[in-house]
Amino acid sequence: MRFRAHETFAIRKGWLHKGMKNVVNNPKVFIDKNVNPMERLGLGTNMVKALRYWLQVAGLTEENQKSREQFLTEFGKLVWENDKYIEEDGSLYLIHYFLSTNKDMATSWYYFFNHFNVTEFTKESYLENIKLFLYEQEKNEDKEIKFSDRALLEDLDCILRTYLPSQIKYSPESNMDSPFLDLQLLKNVDIKEKVFAKNSPLSVVINPLVILAVIVSEKEKREEKEGTKIMDIKISSLESDPCNIGKVFNLNSLTIAMYLDKLQNLGYLRVIRTAGLDIIKINNDLTFLGLVQEYYQKMI
Secondary structure: OOOOOOOOOOOOOOHHHHHHHHHHHOOOOOOOOOOOHHHHHOOOHHHHHHHHHHHHHOOOEEEOOOOOOEEEOHHHHHHHHHHOOOOOHHHHHHHHHHHHHOOOOOHHHHHHHHOOOOOEEOHHHHHHHHHHHHHHHHHHHOOOOOOOHHHHHHHHHHHHHHHOOOOOOOOHHHOOOOHHHHHOOEEEEEOOOOEEEEOOOOOOOOOHHHHHHHHHHHHHHHHHHHOOOOOOEEHHHHHHOOOOHHHHOOOOHHHHHHHHHHHHHOOOEEEEEEOOEEEEEEOOOOOHHHHHHHHHHHHO
16 A cells, blocks of 8 residues: 655646656656656646656556666556547546546545545544444554554645645636546535545536446456456446546546446446346447547547
């Protein structure tokens, strides 16, 4: 598990494009002794470290453990080919999916969206709850997890800066804001008292293909883990299972049902509600990367 690897810098507008562009041009951009990465990227030392981290956690690049070179992932290639400036909301929702499901590298993000089951919260209540979660993980894994209150709170501050507008007004040219503000996954309840809340996007906001891509991605992970094909998926699991659409997008059962009806009408799956067991059957030829590609093709 990893904490505070972002050097206190949240993702800023233009960063991910800049990072992918330079990785494509030079996979050694972060380690090349002949090129100063600060000068090449136009960022300070800690910002460069943060960008190197964010590219990987966002699912856009992967780093060779021996050479330490970075390369675009298959998902990163699709983003670079179709939305290199990351202007489509669908790209941001998919990147958010990677951010919020990476338990090893972005532990606080994973906990916040998948296990922090509250509507309203304060920094104090968050700290108390994530520590209980980590202590439970220590018991389950029978090993010590190193963390500090400061690191956990700095992670939370970074999450808040990623999904909530800053109270400090910057010029539009400064690019200080996060590109994830438009996802509206969090909201301020009481700015003075520092009370925040998770927010559920409207059913018309997220493209149905993005929703389906996440469902299929989690299906693929389960199939790889269990070594067998999964034919049926319980609708309740879409809402309650860690890393699925209900958790990562803050969707309730009614909104999920609306998305499933849309996808059924489009012919991608069948919704079966019988004998109190509500399930979906997804077309077997669908893949996560194939759906991402289809999403971009239909955006043209």
